[in-house]
Amino acid sequence: MDKIYVLDSGGQYAHLIANRIRRLKVFSEIRPNDIDPKEISDAKGIILSGGPQSVYEDGAPQVDKRIFGLGVPVLGICYGHHLIAHNLGGKVDECEVKEYGLTEIYGEILDSKILEGLNRKEIVWMSHGTEVTKLPHNFKTYYRTKNCYNAVIADPQKRIYGVQFHPEVTHTKCGVKILDNFLKICGVRRDWVISHFIDEEREKIIEQTKDKKVFLLTSGGVDSTVTFLVLSEILGLDRVYGLFVDTGLMRKDEEREVEKNMQDLGFTNFHIAYKGKEFLKALEGVFEPEEKRKIIGRLFLDIQKEYSDKLNLNPKEWVIGQGTIYPDTIESGGSKHASKIKTHHNRVSEIEDLIKKGVIIEPIKDLYKDEVREVGISLGLKKELVWRHPFPGPGLGVRILCSKEPDTLHNASEIEGGIKSDLGIENTVLNIKSVGVQGDARTYRHPVALFFEDTPSWDNLEELSTEITNNFYDINRVLLCLSHPVKPKKIRVYNKYLTHDRVEVLQEIDYIVMKNIKAAGLIRDIWQFPVVLLPIGLDNKESVVLRPVCSMEAMTANFYKIDWKLLDKIKNEIMDTGKISMLFFDLTNKPPSTIEWE
Numbered sequence: 376m377d378k379i380y381v382l383d384s385g386g387q388y389a390h391l392i393a394n395r396i397r398r399l400k401v402f403s404e405i406r407p408n409d410i411d412p413k414e415i416s417d418a419k420g421i422i423l424s425g426g427p428q429s430v431y432e433d434g435a436p437q438v439d440k441r442i443f444g445l446g447v448p449v450l451g452i453c454y455g456h457h458l459i460a461h462n463l464g465g466k467v468d469e470c471e472v473k474e475y476g477l478t479e480i481y482g483e484i485l486d487s488k489i490l491e492g493l494n495r496k497e498i499v500w501m502s503h504g505t506e507v508t509k510l511p512h513n514f515k516t517y518y519r520t521k522n523c524y525n526a527v528i529a530d531p532q533k534r535i536y537g538v539q540f541h542p543e544v545t546h547t548k549c550g551v552k553i554l555d556n557f558l559k560i561c562g563v564r565r566d567w568v569i570s571h572f573i574d575e576e577r578e579k580i581i582e583q584t585k586d587k588k589v590f591l592l593t594s595g596g597v598d599s600t601v602t603f604l605v606l607s608e609i610l611g612l613d614r615v616y617g618l619f620v621d622t623g624l625m626r627k628d629e630e631r632e633v634e635k636n637m638q639d640l641g642f643t644n645f646h647i648a649y650k651g652k653e654f655l656k657a658l659e660g661v662f663e664p665e666e667k668r669k670i671i672g673r674l675f676l677d678i679q680k681e682y683s684d685k686l687n688l689n690p691k692e693w694v695i696g697q698g699t700i701y702p703d704t705i706e707s708g709g710s711k712h713a714s715k716i717k718t719h720h721n722r723v724s725e726i727e728d729l730i731k732k733g734v735i736i737e738p739i740k741d742l743y744k745d746e747v748r749e750v751g752i753s754l755g756l757k758k759e760l761v762w763r764h765p766f767p768g769p770g771l772g773v774r775i776l777c778s779k780e781p782d783t784l785h786n787a788s789e790i791e792g793g794i795k796s797d798l799g800i801e802n803t804v805l806n807i808k809s810v811g812v813q814g815d816a817r818t819y820r821h822p823v824a825l826f827f828e829d830t831p832s833w834d835n836l837e838e839l840s841t842e843i844t845n846n847f848y849d850i851n852r853v854l855l856c857l858s859h860p861v862k863p864k865k866i867r868v869y870n871k872y873l874t875h876d877r878v879e880v881l882q883e884i885d886y887i888v889m890k891n892i893k894a895a896g897l898i899r900d901i902w903q904f905p906v907v908l909l910p911i912g913l914d915n916k917e918s919v920v921l922r923p924v925c926s927m928e929a930m931t932a933n934f935y936k937i938d939w940k941l942l943d944k945i946k947n948e949i950m951d952t953g954k955i956s957m958l959f960f961d962l963t964n965k966p967p968s969t970i971e972w973e
């Protein structure tokens with residue numbers, strides 16, 4: 376099968392490139408930036424990804440120069456574009472004007488095959504503070520921007536191309552065309568479909584497991600169920616032991632639903648460990664999100680060890696399986712040069728050590744959710760299971776915020792006074808924090824809540840939300856208060872950690888939301904719908920945030936503009952429970968906030 380290799384220098388979107396190439400029906404794999412060219416001698420084309428550093432910095436990722444001599448087409452994207460110039464005799468310098476976001480490019484000459492079908496002016500997505508200032512020998516400039524002269528460069532004879540922008544993100548409308556043109560230049564066959572994934576994995580899985588068996592922690596979600604199916608099909612049911620850990624932090628009645636799904640799928644090798652009490656005990660008195668995540672991740676591993684001992688499994692005969700997918704890895708800072716946004720439960724340091732020892736097997740770790748779903752469909756999983764919303768491994772554990780004391784922001788009143796709008800609003804900065812992502816890095820900052828007597832349109836709200844997070848450094852989320860049109864006098868912060876009562880409250884409210892979304896037929900339109908419990912509110916009762924989002928692969932997301940009537944119905948049902956005092960709606964896209972709050 377023809378292959379395109381993507382050499383990863385640590386950009387948050389590096390794996391999107393491989394995803395896009397696979398969507399164009401060509402098999403694509405990620406390899407480290409400094410791979411020995413001998414290992415990719417079967418390449419039909421090479422793409423150099425973006426990355427967070429500058430090529431001239433000490434320790435910046437480099438490529439082996441010999442890849443330019445393999446005789447196959449090379450496309451450099453952003454940092455990869457700089458690597459081309461840097462390695463072939465050009466020059467790279469800091470930009471006078473850095474470019475972030477949508478940018479116009481102007482065509483100088485358009486006679487390159489890689490630009491077929493492009494217009495003289497195109498809008499592309501940029502994210503760079505460094506640029507190519509001198510071209511290597513035989514290179515020409517094809518496009519420029521107002522501030523960056525060498526936005527697209529090429530040596531057509533050697534078939535080496537560099538683009539300063541990101542063709543892999545959907546914001547670059549001509550991006551797919553450029554990638555498609557590159558594949559034409561590579562002369563590859565377009566015969567890869569997602570069902571080939573299992574054939575591709577077969578050899579790797581057999582090679583990695585040798586004659587060992589696999590102990591798989593499965594959550595019943597689509598990722599781990601697909602992993603379970605792939606492993607069971609390739610190795611046979613008797614070489615795979617599936618363990619579902621009931622953390623007590625699942626959705627209402629979820630464990631029963633998962634058990635039934637597994638029985639229906641014929642998994643006679645599926646087992647359940649009831650560990651709700653252990654999880655709550657381990658999380659007693661814990662407030663900080665990363666600490667919660669690490670404790671939960673470690674406990675999963677302890678339970679896996681406990682079961683291995685109980686079952687007398689010889690570690691020499693077993694490896695551990697996980698249903699990790701790509702965003703879990705990249706956001707945990709898992710590629711060599713990427714920064715950490717949050718530690719996903721399957722990426723705690725103990726697991727990282729086991730990965731180094733070669734005892735962890737993760738068959739779908741390079742796929743995105745949409746691809747996992749396609750593999751699931753090709754393996755015959757029923758629709759309800761394939762289209763289940765993603766649910767994080769730590770479950771409601773990261774949707775129940777904890778606090779020791781009010782986290783007061785010193786300049787809150789300045790921000791509150793500075794939020795100007797002709798929409799007639801009141802606002803307040805909340806004395807809690809949540810996780811966000813900006814400029815490829817983690818933030819942990821405050822939300823601001825908006826109160827309206829006449830609620831504006833979703834578009835106006837989105838505009839206002841973007842304006843607030845762009846203008847106020849300390850704010851990474853914007854909420855619309857659904858329960859109170861007028862700002863209450865004092866919103867209190869309660870001293871709370873994770874307890875059974877709080878889990879039950881959230882389960883009940885989450886159940887109301889999911890029931891309504893299913894009844895409205897919105898399970899596919901809404902990509903994921905976290906419901907989050909906040910330790911703040913009125914009259915000793917807490918508050919809840921609704922966080923519906925649409926997304927392709929979780930790396931970026933937009934808040935979902937839900938029908939107001941449906942939202943009103945959900946609000947009334949939630950407030951009627953009498954369990955919470957305030958209800959909010961999260962108006963923030965990702966970036967600047969993440970999908971989950973922790």
Ligand code: XMP
Pocket residue numbers: 702703706716717718719720721765766767768769903929965968969970971972973
């Ligand atoms: P964020 O919150 O980073 O989440 O925008 C991106 C996607 O990942 C899910 N998520 C997790 N999934 N283990 C998982 O398996 C985790 O620890 C974890 N944390 C977040 C999140 O629900 C969203 O779909």
